[in-house]
Amino acid sequence: MQNRHSRLSYRQPQPADVQQLLAIFGDPQTNLFNPAGPMPDLAAARRLLAHWMEQWATHGYGWWAIVRKEAPGHIIGFGGIAPLNYLTQRRVNLGYRFAVEAWGQGYATEVGRDALVLAFETLGLPEVFGLVRPDHVASIRVLEKIGMQPFGLLDDVPGQAPSLVMRVCHPTTAQD
Template sequence: MHFTSSRLLLRPVIPGDVDCLFRIYGDPQTQQFNPAGPYPSLDYARGILRSWLEHSNQPGFGHWAILLQENPHEIIGFGGLTPRVVCGYHINNLGYRFAPQWWGKGLATEFARSVVAWGFEQGKLSEISAVIRPGHSASQHVLEKTGFHFEREVADPEYPSARLFFTLTKAQWRASQGADAK
């Protein structure tokens, strides 16, 4: 499933995206808030991409390559809406990573808003969540601009730092759409 926003083109990931996936997720700058760190190798990225492709058959969920409409041949990031278990909670997880040269341009917010609208309208979801690490103020700002609300801090048994848990319900999103229209 492909879809667009005002500046972005989102398309499902394909096996040929592995080099771009490693370039973005293997970059220490994009993974500075991920306690697992950057992807260690191209083979590791291949395994992740293979996993994404295996789970892309679930209706309403998946990972997308993010491209600019004006340059649909260059992947600038990856994002997705995926069912996950995070610290014992079953969630519809919104996640994304952009190459650093595309930070600060409003693209993550545009991506998040587009995917949330798709998730509630076409995906028929009742709630979407996102988890971030404390101190990741840029992602927190994106989530807040998209309408997410901080729910709680969740201990993460795998890593020393907790996670910040944000949610947005379909009812909250609909109410914000009405407020935006006024």
């Protein structure tokens, strides 16, 4: 998937991406707001990658490997939309995680907007959710920028403040 005005390109993750996935998800800085902490090892990276590839095979979409158009061999992050269990409820969730080198350049907003185009224009989904830690101001700002609004709270991390649930509805069903 590619937006012609975008600085980014997206593709389905592949087994060869496992080291780059571990580099991003295993970095303590990219996990500052992740109660589970950094990804521990290559086995965990392989499991997550297998899960993503299974989602692609089952649903025809899922998290993308994200690259800059001028450096297509270097993954700067992973993100997009994919089904996620919000405790007992299954939702289409928008998420992303970027390497520190890619922070502060508006990439999360770009990926979020492109993911919503996929969700609403291609897949015809009625709504997309975002789950964010309540102290993650930058991510909350990104979700608001792409049109998400507060929807509720999800007590998903034992012993921690509940996560914020954000939502945006399909533009044609937003009046419901």
